[in-house]
Amino acid sequence: NAGVMQNPRHLVRRRGQEARLRCSPMKGHSHVYWYRQLPEEGLKFMVYLQKENIIDESGMPKERFSAEFPKEGPSILRIQQVVRGDSAAYFCASSPRLAGGGLGEQYFGPGTRLTVT
Amino acid sequence: DQQVKQNSPSLSVQEGRISILNCDYTNSMFDYFLWYKKYPAEGPTFLISISSIKDKNEDGRFTVFLNKSAKHLSLHIVPSQPGDSAVYFCAASGGGNKLVFGAGTILRVKS
Numbered sequence: 465n466a467g468v469m470q471n472p473r474h475l476v477r478r479r480g481q482e483a484r485l486r487c488s489p490m491k492g493h494s495h496v497y498w499y500r501q502l503p504e505e506g507l508k509f510m511v512y513l514q515k516e517n518i519i520d521e522s523g524m525p526k527e528r529f530s531a532e533f534p535k536e537g538p539s540i541l542r543i544q545q546v547v548r549g550d551s552a553a554y555f556c557a558s559s560p561r562l563a564g565g566g567l568g569e570q571y572f573g574p575g576t577r578l579t580v581t
Numbered sequence: 582d583q584q585v586k587q588n589s590p591s592l593s594v595q596e597g598r599i600s601i602l603n604c605d606y607t608n609s610m611f612d613y614f615l616w617y618k619k620y621p622a623e624g625p626t627f628l629i630s631i632s633s634i635k636d637k638n639e640d641g642r643f644t645v646f647l648n649k650s651a652k653h654l655s656l657h658i659v660p661s662q663p664g665d666s667a668v669y670f671c672a673a674s675g676g677g678n679k680l681v682f683g684a685g686t687i688l689r690v691k692s
Contacts, residue, residue: 506587506682506684509681559678
């Protein structure tokens with residue numbers, strides 16, 4: 465009964481490189497969320513996806529960041545041309561669709577700690 | 582613009598006593614509130630939630646109280662145990678799926 469899986473757990477990139485963060489939701493969950501946590505701050509919502517659809521990307525920076533959740537495989541958060549300010553912990557969460565149509569609680573993965581040097 | 586505020590960065594409590602963590606919010610559209618617990622190098626773990634139609638929800642040692650008129654909620658842990666030492670995040674949502682988190686409160690339970 466695996467929980468939300470994220471890899472890699474730690475990622476080091478030089479400025480200008482690309483970072484790819486992966487998230488596999490819990491079994492049976494079709495809704496994925498990405499959050500970012502900067503040091504000494506709470507988690508900030510970035511994007512909410514269902515399979516093959518972006519539902520809400522209001523928290524995503526306008527440039528360099530993109531996310532996808534393909535029909536097969538994990539959700540990917542992609543950061544192009546990383547800068548030092550992108551250094552943070554990135555958390556993925558998933559939730560199930562409930563019988564009544566609403567969404568269940570969000571369960572979080574262990575996070576990916578991105579360091580940009 | 583901090584819509585969810587946890588004004589106490591840290592709290593220290595003796596084992597066996599009650600821990601009270603507080604959270605204030607500003608957005609009247611929030612209708613669902615949650616508490617998460619987080620250990621270092623791990624993701625947040627869901628603890629307990631409350632809908633705006635209730636003013637109290639209890640689960641074992643954890644109770645959440647909601648005061649809508651004051652836009653305030655609190656998490657009570659009783660009795661506190663050393664294993665409860667962690668960062669506690671208050672979160673809220675309203676009409677959508679994204680959670681808005683507070684900055685967290687570090688709880689230390691001394692044995």
